[in-house]
Amino acid sequence: MTTQKPASLAKKSQNQSTGEFGESVVAEFLLARNARILDRNWRIKEGEIDLVALLPNGSIAFVEVKTRRSYAYGHPLEAISYDKALRLQRLALAWLATHNCLGRDYQIDCVAVLIENDGKHTIEYRANVL
Amino acid sequence: MTLGQSLGVALVGLEGHLVQIEADIADGLPGYTLLGLPDAALSESRDRVRSALVNSQEAWPNRKVTVSLSPAWLPKSGSGFDLPIAVALLAASATIAPEKIEGVLFLGELGLDGRIRSVRGVLPSLIAAYKLGVTTAVIPWANRLEAQLMSEMVIIPMRTMNELLRWLRLGEREIEDELPLILNEKEDSYDFSDVAGQEHARKAAEISAVGGHHLLLIGPPGAGKTMIAQRIPGILPPLTRDEALEVTAIHSVAGGLTSRSPLSAQAPFISPHHTATRVAMVGGGSHAIHPGACSLAHRGVLFIDEAPECAAGVLDSLRQSLESGTITITRSIGSITYPASFILVLAANPCPCGKFTGRGRNCICSSQQVRRYLSRLSGPLLDRIDLRVHVDSLSRVELTQSQLGETTQVIQQRVIQAREIARRRFKDFPWVLNAEIPSRALRTNFQPERAGMNFLHAALDREQITARGLHKVMRTSWSVADLENHSIPTLGDVEVAYALREGVRA
Numbered sequence: 001m002t003t004q005k006p007a008s009l010a011k012k013s014q015n016q017s018t019g020e021f022g023e024s025v026v027a028e029f030l031l032a033r034n035a036r037i038l039d040r041n042w043r044i045k046e047g048e049i050d051l052v053a054l055l056p057n058g059s060i061a062f063v064e065v066k067t068r069r070s071y072a073y074g075h076p077l078e079a080i081s082y083d084k085a086l087r088l089q090r091l092a093l094a095w096l097a098t099h100n101c102l103g104r105d106y107q108i109d110c111v112a113v114l115i116e117n118d119g120k121h122t123i124e125y126r127a128n129v130l
Numbered sequence: 131m132t133l134g135q136s137l138g139v140a141l142v143g144l145e146g147h148l149v150q151i152e153a154d155i156a157d158g159l160p161g162y163t164l165l166g167l168p169d170a171a172l173s174e175s176r177d178r179v180r181s182a183l184v185n186s187q188e189a190w191p192n193r194k195v196t197v198s199l200s201p202a203w204l205p206k207s208g209s210g211f212d213l214p215i216a217v218a219l220l221a222a223s224a225t226i227a228p229e230k231i232e233g234v235l236f237l238g239e240l241g242l243d244g245r246i247r248s249v250r251g252v253l254p255s256l257i258a259a260y261k262l263g264v265t266t267a268v269i270p271w272a273n274r275l276e277a278q279l280m281s282e283m284v285i286i287p288m289r290t291m292n293e294l295l296r297w298l299r300l301g302e303r304e305i306e307d308e309l310p311l312i313l314n315e316k317e318d319s320y321d322f323s324d325v326a327g328q329e330h331a332r333k334a335a336e337i338s339a340v341g342g343h344h345l346l347l348i349g350p351p352g353a354g355k356t357m358i359a360q361r362i363p364g365i366l367p368p369l370t371r372d373e374a375l376e377v378t379a380i381h382s383v384a385g386g387l388t389s390r391s392p393l394s395a396q397a398p399f400i401s402p403h404h405t406a407t408r409v410a411m412v413g414g415g416s417h418a419i420h421p422g423a424c425s426l427a428h429r430g431v432l433f434i435d436e437a438p439e440c441a442a443g444v445l446d447s448l449r450q451s452l453e454s455g456t457i458t459i460t461r462s463i464g465s466i467t468y469p470a471s472f473i474l475v476l477a478a479n480p481c482p483c484g485k486f487t488g489r490g491r492n493c494i495c496s497s498q499q500v501r502r503y504l505s506r507l508s509g510p511l512l513d514r515i516d517l518r519v520h521v522d523s524l525s526r527v528e529l530t531q532s533q534l535g536e537t538t539q540v541i542q543q544r545v546i547q548a549r550e551i552a553r554r555r556f557k558d559f560p561w562v563l564n565a566e567i568p569s570r571a572l573r574t575n576f577q578p579e580r581a582g583m584n585f586l587h588a589a590l591d592r593e594q595i596t597a598r599g600l601h602k603v604m605r606t607s608w609s610v611a612d613l614e615n616h617s618i619p620t621l622g623d624v625e626v627a628y629a630l631r632e633g634v635r636a
Contacts (some may be wrong), residue, residue, distance in 0.1 A: 075160055075192040077192060078160045080159050082161065085159055100329050110159060124161065126158055128156070128158075129157075129159045129194075
């Protein structure tokens with residue numbers, strides 16, 4: 001669906017392409033664990049959900065991905081304050097309502113992706129952060 | 131291991147409670163929660179601990195960190211929990227072995243660079259922890275002198291987080307020059323031989339030191355009231371180790387160990403300015419209740435210069451401690467009792483202009499002003515003062531006398547001897563000083579000689595003395611007798627005591 005070469009999207013800023021790269025890395029990570037991707041970059045007025053995935057245990061995971069090229073500005077997940085996590089929950093409920101599945105088990109997950117200079121990346125997956 | 135534990139102490143007044151610090155590192159968004167009623171300074175510990183760890187080349191756990199200080203109901207204050215929190219976190223992230231810190235007390239504030247900074251109240255914290263079975267304590271390097279007084283414990287003073295970690299991980303400690311534990315018996319350089327003349331006031335100071343009698347010095351400016359008062363701690367017997375511990379603990383809680391050496395065995399001398407408030411005098415504060423001047427003067431001298439200038443009520447707020455030797459302060463956060471047993475020394479001018487002395491030729495005050503001035507010292511307070519003496523301006527003869535007065539050392543020896551006599555006399559009783567003899571005991575076991583009693587009863591009949599005054603004079607007469615080595619106060623001793631109390635009509 002998306003390219004692994006962010007540089008090909010010439011018009012986007014580097015930050016945007018970094019973000020997209022991180023999201024695709026996480027999508028692969030989830031697929032490798034038998035999850036099904038239900039939605040990507042679902043956007044409404046209040047904000048955006050990076051990834052929605054159906055986990056093998058039947059729970060719907062709403063995933064926020066933070067991608068960084070260094071820790072120079074602190075840990076990526078520190079950028080998610082408690083208030084932001086609560087906003088993610090509101091978005092998750094909005095998604096569930098839109099897709100007629102309110103009442104399903106769901107969880108909010110946050111993922112940090114660090115891209116090293118040589119192109120390698122590491123994933124830190126924090127499930128159910130609320 | 132995602133759970134780490136360490137020990138700290140929370141002080142309430144001089145009383146310490148052991149606090150178990152638990153740190154839990156859980157998955158989830160990076161965050162830090164501190165539980166257990168922390169005050170503002172303690173809440174800020176998060177940022178200090180974090181920077182200190184990072185700058186000591188330790189990893190900060192970018193996870194959900196929960197730190198709990200239990201017992202949870204006890205309000206905790208101050209920065210002394212930085213160190214135990216940091217250690218508990220390191221144990222939780224499994225970078226130090228938990229058994230290394232088990233049963234070890236940690237005290238200290240952290241600098242952002244990992245330095246371990248001094249905190250207040252180290253000595254009382256150690257005393258409390260020792261009573262609760264803790265035998266090893268890591269404390270800030272800067273507090274090592276006062277910590278040394280707790281020679282029963284293994285004290286490990288540390289300068290930086292790195293030094294501490296080297297010790298915890300490798301057992302390595304930089305070898306330190308062990309300081310000898312010596313109590314300094316004389317701290318200041320004041321000597322009684324500096325005081326020219328003033329035989330009367332010198333005698334009163336000596337008697338005051340023997341029996342623990344409170345003293346009022348009245349005299350014109352420049353006569354030497356302050357000089358005499360400053361020299362009283364020097365003639366008091368040196369503090370015993372237990373007394374020194376007690377005094378240092380109070381000063382440690384008040385944060386006053388910069389001005390007073392923690393190893394001082396000299397009786398403290400505290401002289402609050404006459405503009406001091408009641409809270410400054412007796413102690414108080416809303417977050418933590420700090421000891422006031424009267425507790426800092428515990429086992430020493432509380433000197434108030436220009437006493438009539440004190441705001442109404444300030445001096446009278448001392449009455450509880452004059453009676454009981456303790457002071458209880460009650461605020462919304464609770465009630466705290468500090469020890470406050472001291473010799474009160476008040477100094478006053480005879481009148482607002484200060485010149486109503488001798489024939490009072492230069493005094494410009496009206497007679498009414500003169501009368502009103504000393505009456506600002508309330509009756510109930512004056513009643514508790516056993517010795518009231520005039521310190522007159524020096525005459526030419528006294529000032530040019532080449533012969534120096536007695537030295538502090540000579541007088542202190544006499545005071546120690548006299549106190550020893552009293553101690554032996556009171557060995558079967560719960561008090562040690564003459565000023566503490568209860569009235570009942572005065573009437574039964576401790577009456578002066580018959581002739582002395584007749585003298586006092588005659589004064590009572592002429593209404594020159596009240597019943598309370600009579601008892602005060604009897605107590606003072608015991609101190610005079612102890613100095614003179616009389617086994618029982620003679621008529622002469624009683625007359626001296628009477629003159630020292632009633633010589634000034636306030």
